[in-house]
Amino acid sequence: MPQLVTVADELRQAADHGRVCALAAQGHRDLQRGLAAHPALFAAEGPFDATLTSSIALAIAFSAPWCDAAELRLTNRAVLWGFALDWQVDRLATSAAELDRLVQGQLLVADGAPAATTDPLGQFLAGLRADLAAVPAFATLGGAWLAAVERTLAAMRREWHWKAGVRDHLRPPPTLAEYLGNADNLACTVVNVAHWIRTGGADTPARLDRLVVASDAVQRALRLVNDLSTYERDLRWGDLNAIMLVDDRSVVEQDLTRLVGQATDLIDELRADCPREAAYLARQLGYTTGFYRSTDFWGVS
Template identity: 25%
Template sequence: MAMTAAVMSPWRSVSELRLCARMYVWAYALDDFTERDTTDLASLDEMLGRCRTIVHTGACDTSDPLLGALSGLHKELTRQPLYPALSALWTEKFDEGMRGLRYDWLAGHGRKGSAPPDNGVAEYLDHTESILVWITHLPRWMSHQDPGLLDRLDALIPALEDFSVTIRLANDLSTYAWEKDQQGQNNILMYGVSADWVQEQLDARIASGKRHLAPLLSEHFPPAVELIRCVEWSVTFYALADFRKPQEPHA
């Protein structure tokens, strides 16, 4: 997680990257909870609802390690230079991520064997923030020292929208081989589309994001460069590795 944070922003200091790395770890732990530890919808809704309460109200909740960690992270986020200006975007995208996780859980647990889910590809694509890219990337913007970032959100936001979908699709291509046989998983390749079609969508999203960022890249604006490094690192990682691939038993 620390390497991921550093690769995307190699010019930033350790103190600047620490919050980003901790958010990666938290998001991964929440994903563990939703995919591995939650067996019923009520417990999922309770956890996601408490997470939302922390982000919306700033209340501290130490009733669970995940909630305690989020409480500390959110408190630290509120101290960042651009948090006041980006707080509404933060809560909006946090909610979007929680909805995405819930959607994935429902779709995965409602799937009957190898039959395609009842919901369609368009609905799936509306919930790709289950990958939690916004939650893990926004701390970079909040901690940026140049308020000029706010004047460039009209390019940064649609680019990150494109790249969030890109990263989810790259993840799906990487994990389908084992997810297709595991109850509770949700993957776009379970919806009757081909890997070639998914790759076309992925490539189109990358191209769209780069078009949004082109003016900022021409001036070497650091947050735009970070977004390019984010999507390139993520897509390359998923092409070569998988955090969650079940381990083969030792002989």
């Protein structure tokens, strides 16, 4: 006989949802302050509206509901940096030379150089790096974060050149395997590394390599989750999308099933000695999959 859900059960469940939403509300307000502090970067006519920042805060709060707002502040801002970087690479960089300057500037700032006063994206990253560098674990794990930043920038640059080559009829589009191998352009693992530096314990340095492997698997799956939901928008914007690289959408759907299985296996392997990190990755994968069934983070058509 099925067990009946009591009113007390519903009250507890609703109270827990309310607590997580309150955590997201705090994150949303902080992100809005971040937007207000960088008006040259987050222009009102761009995609950086209140819906984007609330969506980011909700995603992070539901991925790590055991954290408090102070712990998630850096993670939220790391996600926002990823969106700002993606926008500048995809929509604002009009030449290879301009792209190279953008990438090189971000690399220098991530490595500790001061941002130029004419570089609003660099200034935002400098603030993020300063917050991260204030965490004691950064002394040991800062190199891992810098490596993740480098991978993200290289992947975004690579996709830019892929799109330019296809647009100008200089090269065929990448294969689906090549495209998935470039999933760092989603800027998921770079955020996760920052999150673990900020919230991890004394054993995080010994486990970070394994966490990154699992995060990369989640990132590849989420690359396809994103593409299956944003195909029409990507067509309008002239962006690459996994569906464009195959003859049948079902190929991407089948690949997503395979990638989710791989990610799930890796997460399960972490549960014994990294339970909180494993839960974070599982919730990240599940929440984002559910989110993209109905809407998108970007607020522009």
